[in-house]
Amino acid sequence: MRRLIICFLASGMALAACGVPTQDRPESLVVGAPARTSTTEPVVDDGAVELWFIRGRQLEAVSRPVGPADVHAALDLLVAGLTPSEVDAGLRTALAPQTLRHSGPTPDDPSVTVTVTREFTGLLGGNQQLAVAQIVWTVTEFPGVDEVRFSVDGSPLEVPTDDGLTDEPVDRADYGSVAPR
Numbered sequence: 096m097r098r099l100i101i102c103f104l105a106s107g108m109a110l111a112a113c114g115v116p117t118q119d120r121p122e123s124l125v126v127g128a129p130a131r132t133s134t135t136e137p138v139v140d141d142g143a144v145e146l147w148f149i150r151g152r153q154l155e156a157v158s159r160p161v162g163p164a165d166v167h168a169a170l171d172l173l174v175a176g177l178t179p180s181e182v183d184a185g186l187r188t189a190l191a192p193q194t195l196r197h198s199g200p201t202p203d204d205p206s207v208t209v210t211v212t213r214e215f216t217g218l219l220g221g222n223q224q225l226a227v228a229q230i231v232w233t234v235t236e237f238p239g240v241d242e243v244r245f246s247v248d249g250s251p252l253e254v255p256t257d258d259g260l261t262d263e264p265v266d267r268a269d270y271g272s273v274a275p276r
Contacts, residue, residue: 144169147232148177148186149225154232154275157181166207166237170195173233189218189226197234205241206264207234216247224255228270235267242266 144164147154157177161168174190196210209230218226231243242264245252251262256269267274 144172145233145236146173147229148181148188149229149273150186152221152225152273154225154228154270154273155186156232156275157186166197166234166240169233169236170197170209170230173229188229189222190229191215195230200239200241205239206244207240207242208244208246209234210246211252213247216252224270225273227254227256227265228273231265231270232267 142162142164143158143160145156145158146169148157149155159172161172173188174193174195176188176190176192177186191214193212193214195212197207198210199207215223215226227245230245234240234243243266244264245254245262253260253262254265256265257272258269261269
């Protein structure tokens with residue numbers, strides 16, 4: 096044990112003498128804000144996004160402030176759910192809190208691909224259609240986004256529309272039955 100303590104003290108003294116000078120007083124360290132990298136992700140200009148929730152069996156928009164107002168932020172806010180006052184006002188969501196990733200659009204393809212979790216695929220019937228509609232209506236608010244594809248585990252996911260199941264890109268017209276009135 097005594098040998099261990101001596102080795103520990105000798106190691107500490109060796110490290111202390113490795114050439115790092117001491118300072119008389121603290122030195123200020125200024126760290127600038129990280130530089131924003133340019134992105135091709137579409138944004139809305141007003142610093143707010145329109146999220147689509149449900150009243151009865153119809154979609155209803157809720158505006159939320161966000162910066163930057165892009166697809167990623169909108170999806171995060173959508174799955175985060177409703178505020179207590181929105182719930183009190185009678186709104187609900189078919190989406191459970193989860194991570195939704197996306198890719199696109201590109202100049203050659205105006206679609207966004209939303210990657211969902213297995214939890215999303217477990218939604219049944221009308222709730223899955225409403226959840227898909229919430230995502231589609233929220234994402235297609237952005238300039239350059241015309242359609243949404245869905246995938247899970249790297250494979251296309253069939254989603255319900257007014258006309259049945261499809262693994263093709265969908266848009267707002269595919270959800271006319273739940274469109275706001």
